[in-house]
Amino acid sequence: MSVTLKHVAKRAGLSWQTVSKVLNDKGHLFRPETRQRVIDAAREMGYVPNAAARTMRSKKTLQIGLLLRNEEGHRYHNLAAFILLLGINTRLEQNGYLLSVVRMGDLACTGDAKSRVFEERVLDGLIVFGGFSPDVFDWVHSVIPNCIWADTNKWDEYCCLHRDEQQVGRLIAKHILDLGYRRAVWTGGRVDKHSHYSQADRYFGLKDELARHGIELESISSLKRDDNRLIYPELAQHFQPDRVLVAYNTLGAQAILTTGTSMGKSVGWDYGLMCCDETPEVFESWPGLSRVSNDRFEMGYQAAEMMLQLLDNPAQRPVSRKMGNEWIIGNTAWGPHTAR
């Protein structure tokens, strides 16, 4: 059906093994006319190497998986993961690797993982992204040995990639202090043992840094409605010019903005707002949000980089990395003296 080395060889009048060597360019050790004959024949016949055959010999599939959480009723939950994917893809492509998306519920180890990647040897490695329970980590790792853990709750010396979330908290604290606020309100919810690491790290990074300067971080709780809208029952009393509200992510920031607007409060003037995170959409929809950067494309790129390193030398696993962040100046917090 498709053109193989043998077909090309027949046309070129050479043995198929010779054709293989010419095409793989083993040291230019052929007569130029022979080379040309082979190359022409291959092109004319539209020869394309069979990846499976090559894989069998080389033991490398040149395929990496990206494991994403597949939450029921949250089809779109992982939108940000796409940027990560593009970053990974961009890096892997350079080395001839392909990227396949694998989705899994959090209970995969109990048997609901259906993807073929767990049943056959198809992947050289797997990049795991986001929140899964420890059991899942162990199970996945036992099936696919070469893993990079990107933004998961796992943190070892090797193979893990995190955003430096404590630094995020400290950055927020620094700007709260620089602007002269004496009251700050955390709106990112209560930290418990099931939390994603970012929640604890942002919270304590912020709290501790503020405490060092004699400011106690206040907190308000939040509710999540069935339709995924965030509600902050105690928010109203904190719309004050002397206060800065700290949102866990842009969704939270948006919810605060909406609530404030409906009460006639103007962000930046009637209250301050800072956000610990950003998403690609915020560049278009709310570039003025005062926030800490979060380049998920870069995270993907680095995760891919670590994966390539790991595959290159599995014995010497890549050292874990923490990605730094920057403060992005916005117009949603100007300090406590700007009441109009």
Add this chain to the structure above:
Amino acid sequence: MSVTLKHVAKRAGLSWQTVSKVLNDKGHLFRPETRQRVIDAAREMGYVPNAAARTMRSKKTLQIGLLLRNEEGHRYHNLAAFILLLGINTRLEQNGYLLSVVRMGDLACTGDAKSRVFEERVLDGLIVFGGFSPDVFDWVHSVIPNCIWADTNKWDEYCCLHRDEQQVGRLIAKHILDLGYRRAVWTGGRVDKHSHYSQADRYFGLKDELARHGIELESISSLKRDDNRLIYPELAQHFQPDRVLVAYNTLGAQAILTTGTSMGKSVGWDYGLMCCDETPEVFESWPGLSRVSNDRFEMGYQAAEMMLQLLDNPAQRPVSRKMGNEWIIGNTAWGPHTAR
């Protein structure tokens, strides 16, 4: 290194070919005890079939590609494509197929396509999404014969999947008429031969349907700034209670809203607004937008369905499909009589 049939066979005390047959469950034609011995041995040793070897025999890679446009400076342009990807993935997974993301600039045929999928036989088929030039279509098709064209400008009898964009225009027209508007303004830009098919179809579907009822569709032009913000120079004069503005997509709707807000105009009251498209984000950020539905997850699911059909029987290619749309009631257009 990894466990093969031979290792399992040795443990089970059988030939490796027999082990293969048992594991592939060829008609239960083995003694139960033999079967059990094999199955136990395989599990104990953690046997996993080698996909490459299987591929070599079956001539099927069980891999599908998703081709996305890779625009310089538009890293995040294709965010909506992720939902499509999830839809495709969900369907393919059921049949054991893997999905790989492939990105390409629009000039690939001139040589900037770097992905390995164009240089080796790795994919059983390719789903092409979005806007490329006809040259690219031809080139891609010549390299990878089994293609499904999802939301591209290509429209044949077979293998194409479109949203019914003319119906979108007609749906908008219908609701404009139902609400009693006599003036409607298209803000979706001028149609030319490089336009995506959706632009022409939405525009003419709307225009023709309105014309049938004696209403002439007005138009205003738009500019795109360097930072991707949309500007409508002639917009101001159209913020009138007797008028409905029709946006090409949610980005356009957002831009109109922002402009209106800055002029103290209240959407739904001071002017009407309808949108031809929706994105996942709009469910969270602007559920009240009066618009036509666009389920990209479903489009992905159907594209995958067509691909599986094509692979199942390449001789009988799947007939092209047009996906219908629904009107989503919002609060941004109430008819021309609601001026306050």
Add this chain to the structure above:
DNA sequence: CTGAAAGCGCTTACAG
């Protein structure tokens, strides 16, 4: 019911 052989398309030692 089980085993031995052929072959999928390639690469890489080893001969000539």
Add this chain to the structure above:
DNA sequence: CTGAAAGCGCTTACAG
């Protein structure tokens, strides 16, 4: 400089 052989891990006719 070119060719013939072995082998990657599997499946599937064909023997026994």
